[in-house]
Amino acid sequence: MKIFLDTANLESIRKFNDMGLLDGITTNPSLMFKEGGNPKDAMEEITKIIKGDVSLEVVSTEYSGMMEEGKRLRQYGENVVVKVPMTPDGLKACKSFSSEGIPVNVTLIFSANQALLAAKAGAKYVSPFIGRLDDIGQDGMKLIEDIRKIFDHKHYEIKTQILVASVRHPVHVVDAAKIGADVVTLPPAVLDKMMLHPLTKIGLDNFLADWDKLKSGNPDIQI
Numbered sequence: 001m002k003i004f005l006d007t008a009n010l011e012s013i014r015k016f017n018d019m020g021l022l023d024g025i026t027t028n029p030s031l032m033f034k035e036g037g038n039p040k041d042a043m044e045e046i047t048k049i050i051k052g053d054v055s056l057e058v059v060s061t062e063y064s065g066m067m068e069e070g071k072r073l074r075q076y077g078e079n080v081v082v083k084v085p086m087t088p089d090g091l092k093a094c095k096s097f098s099s100e101g102i103p104v105n106v107t108l109i110f111s112a113n114q115a116l117l118a119a120k121a122g123a124k125y126v127s128p129f130i131g132r133l134d135d136i137g138q139d140g141m142k143l144i145e146d147i148r149k150i151f152d153h154k155h156y157e158i159k160t161q162i163l164v165a166s167v168r169h170p171v172h173v174v175d176a177a178k179i180g181a182d183v184v185t186l187p188p189a190v191l192d193k194m195m196l197h198p199l200t201k202i203g204l205d206n207f208l209a210d211w212d213k214l215k216s217g218n219p220d221i222q223i
């Protein structure tokens with residue numbers, strides 16, 4: 001399963017990229033707003049740092065505006081995936097972009113039917129928002145299961161990847177991986193939590209304490 005970071009924060013992107021953890025980035029207008037400044041600078045920098053797919057979202061709601069914006073966004077780099085909303089105009093733009101070989105991420109997916117239509121329109125990625133479904137008392141992960149089942153059906157040849165979005169905690173990640181989601185996009189805080197386990201910390205503290213004891217008998221010892 002690929003891991004994308006769901007942020008426009010350059011510090012986090014550099015931090016996790018240096019660890020070799022990032023296959024790509026997803027952004028949206030809210031994430032850009034959170035960082036402040038001119039989003040153009042962030043988009044330019046992110047597409048330079050990350051070699052994998054970087055989803056940059058259009059803000060037009062009608063087809064021709066989406067097409068213009070998508071083409072402008074693609075100027076940031078060959079790795080730019082144009083992110084369009086799951087609307088009739090978004091699907092039309094998805095069809096046009098994908099026919100021109102421009103990859104598209106269809107965002108704000110909340111049902112299997114929406115995922116099916118986005119795949120039909122040629123999306124490279126569909127982004128089901130599982131956390132927001134959980135928030136309203138629906139089972140977000142069940143949606144991932146349903147989409148996986150449909151996309152894997154032996155009678156179809158769907159190449160669209162399931163990009164699990166709106167991830168809230170590490171359990172979401174394990175569950176998505178068990179289902180066989182293609183990608184999860186994670187807020188930096190979730191990726192931070194995935195690295196931690198109390199027993200790792202206790203174990204390391206003990207190793208270091210024992211090493212100090214060993215050295216106290218012979219200060220010349222070194223690795």
Ligand code: E4P
Pocket residue numbers: 006026027028107127129131132165166167185
């Ligand atoms: C996905 O591409 C979206 O940017 C994101 O995952 C939305 O998450 P949220 O529900 O935490 O805003």
